[in-house]
Amino acid sequence: MKLFIASDLHGCLLATETMLARFEESNANHLILLGDLLNHGPRNAIPDGYNPVATAEALNAYSKMIIAVRGNCDSEVDQALLQFPITASYAHVLLPQMRLFLTHGHIYHPDNLPPLQSGDGLLYGHSHIPVAEYRDDILLFNPGSTTIPRDNGRASYGLITATECQVHALDSDEILLSCSIRLKR
Incomplete structure (x- = not known):
């Protein structure tokens, strides 16, 4: 099983098309x-290539x-x-080796963890800063x-x-970052 994770597209069609091409290449x-996904947000500048309708159409092809x-x-x-549904504030993905808690990151994040067991993972975005590490036996991945x-990071x-x-x-x-998955004990 291979999972492709992206966050904070903010309606940019060019970045979304590039991301979808990378998704295709990744298998x-x-x-x-x-x-x-679609809105630039009130604290962000409108990105080059901002086109929420076309971004939605591009994503819908992969729904x-x-x-x-x-x-x-x-x-x-x-x-x-x-x-495809986007209104849930969190979701779980169960993998043979671990449970992943998916969230945006504005509520649950490394400083406010949801209830997780040792060996679980928190996948979050929001900060726009990549992370791939373990803290107290919990995978933190952004x-x-x-x-x-x-x-001063790069699009990722x-x-x-x-x-x-x-x-x-x-x-x-x-x-840019990498860490090994730890198997549950």
């Missing part, structure tokens, strides 16, 4: 979207492969454009942002396999 089984959660910039209006990276996405988590640069094959 991942599912596309996990961690929120803030059967998408697992998504709602970000703080997502709304019912956004849901009306999308052919793919960064495809559109508006912060802290994530991949999770049975053995590894990686954050990749959106514009190249470069792996």
Whole structure:
């Protein structure tokens, strides 16, 4: 099982098209979207290539492969454009080796963890800053942002396999961060 993770697209068609091309190349089984898909948000500048309607149409082509959660910039209006659900504030993905808690990151994040067991993982976005590490036996994974990276970072996405988590640069094959999956004890 391979999971492709992206967050904070913020309505940028160019970044979304690039991300979807990377998804195709990855041969991942599912596309996990961690929120803030169509709206740029009131604190962000409008990104180049901002086109929420076309971004929704591009994502809809992959609707059967998408697992998504709602970000703080997502709304019912956004849901009306999308052919896959985005209104849940969290979701769970059960893998043979671990449980993944998916959320945007504005409520649950590394400093406010949901109830997790040792060996589980928290997948979140919101900060636009990539993370791939363990803290107290919990996987913390943030793919960064495809559109508006912060802290002088690069646009990025994530991949999770049975053995590894990686954050990749959106514009190249470069792996920005990586950590091994720990098996439950």
